Amino acid sequence: MATYLITGGNRGIGLTMATMLAARGESVVATARSVDALSPQARSLSGVRWVPLDVLDEGSIGALPGRLAAVGVSAIDVLVNNAGVSSTARSLAEVTAAELQRVFMVNAFAPILVAKALRGMIDAGSRRLIVNISSQLGSITNNDGGSSYPYRGSKTALNQMTVSLANELRPCGFTCVVAHPGWVRTDMGGQEAPLSVEQSATQLIALMDRLRPTDSGRFFNYDGAPMPW
Numbered sequence: 242m243a244t245y246l247i248t249g250g251n252r253g254i255g256l257t258m259a260t261m262l263a264a265r266g267e268s269v270v271a272t273a274r275s276v277d278a279l280s281p282q283a284r285s286l287s288g289v290r291w292v293p294l295d296v297l298d299e300g301s302i303g304a305l306p307g308r309l310a311a312v313g314v315s316a317i318d319v320l321v322n323n324a325g326v327s328s329t330a331r332s333l334a335e336v337t338a339a340e341l342q343r344v345f346m347v348n349a350f351a352p353i354l355v356a357k358a359l360r361g362m363i364d365a366g367s368r369r370l371i372v373n374i375s376s377q378l379g380s381i382t383n384n385d386g387g388s389s390y391p392y393r394g395s396k397t398a399l400n401q402m403t404v405s406l407a408n409e410l411r412p413c414g415f416t417c418v419v420a421h422p423g424w425v426r427t428d429m430g431g432q433e434a435p436l437s438v439e440q441s442a443t444q445l446i447a448l449m450d451r452l453r454p455t456d457s458g459r460f461f462n463y464d465g466a467p468m469p470w
């Protein structure tokens with residue numbers, strides 16, 4: 242049994258990963274912006290410990306180790322930085338500094354700040370694995386559509402910072418990767434998406450099970466195939 246911390250567990254891919262990992266007997270801690278206002282599915286989930294985390298709030302990220310300690314967590318084996326937001330600001334005309342800052346804070350800065358806050362707890366774990374959920378839209382190589390400045394840019398920044406994280410923490414035995422979950426039918430992905438949350442989460446979990454230190458610094462598709470930067 243390993244201890245997983247999943248951010249953004251209230252719905253979507255994060256909720257389904259938490260559900261599946263708890264069902265196979267892992268120790269699962271999930272975060273939600275408000276543990277008093279969980280979605281009905283999250284509230285009905287047994288075997289998952291909930292801690293509050295709003296990644297737009299640096300204070301909330303800083304409080305995370307103490308909140309984890311309060312629910313009895315002293316070591317984390319796998320951190321999954323899953324919380325993310327999309328943006329309706331797509332064209333140059335729509336983009337604003339405030340929107341860029343909001344989306345970059347949630348999608349790019351927070352995963353690194355959460356890793357910083359939890360470094361000691363992850364160090365105390367057995368796998369020292371950090372999986373940052375990115376997107377194919379963060380791939381510069383695959384950007385033939387343009388636009389979506391906040392979302393694309395934030396995921397590209399997350400990819401770059403994850404490679405830095407991998408390089409810095411490799412000597413300490415950490416494995417840090419980015420993974421694209423596929424285009425998934427969630428509030429973010431919409432109902433046109435080809436993958437169900439179950440298909441995505443099943444394959445992401447299988448990927449996490451296979452990851453080894455030699456994979457650190459890589460960008461994976463949900464099925465384990467390499468993604469182009």
Ligand SMILES: NC(=O)c1ccc[n+]([C@@H]2O[C@H](COP(=O)([O-])OP(=O)(O)OC[C@H]3O[C@@H](n4cnc5c(N)ncnc54)[C@H](OP(=O)(O)O)[C@@H]3O)[C@@H](O)[C@H]2O)c1
Nearest residue numbers: 249251252253254295296297324325376424425427429430
């Ligand atoms: N769905 C896709 O097709 C797709 C494709 C590529 C990448 N992704 C990535 O996959 C991850 C999960 O996406 P999803 O489709 O499951 O999205 P989703 O259904 O919209 O769920 C997003 C989750 O992130 C949480 N969140 C948003 N802002 C937050 C904040 N400020 N602090 C803490 N938590 C916050 C949400 O919490 P609340 O419930 O409280 O709002 C929710 O639990 C994201 O990183 C996304 O960028 C998704």
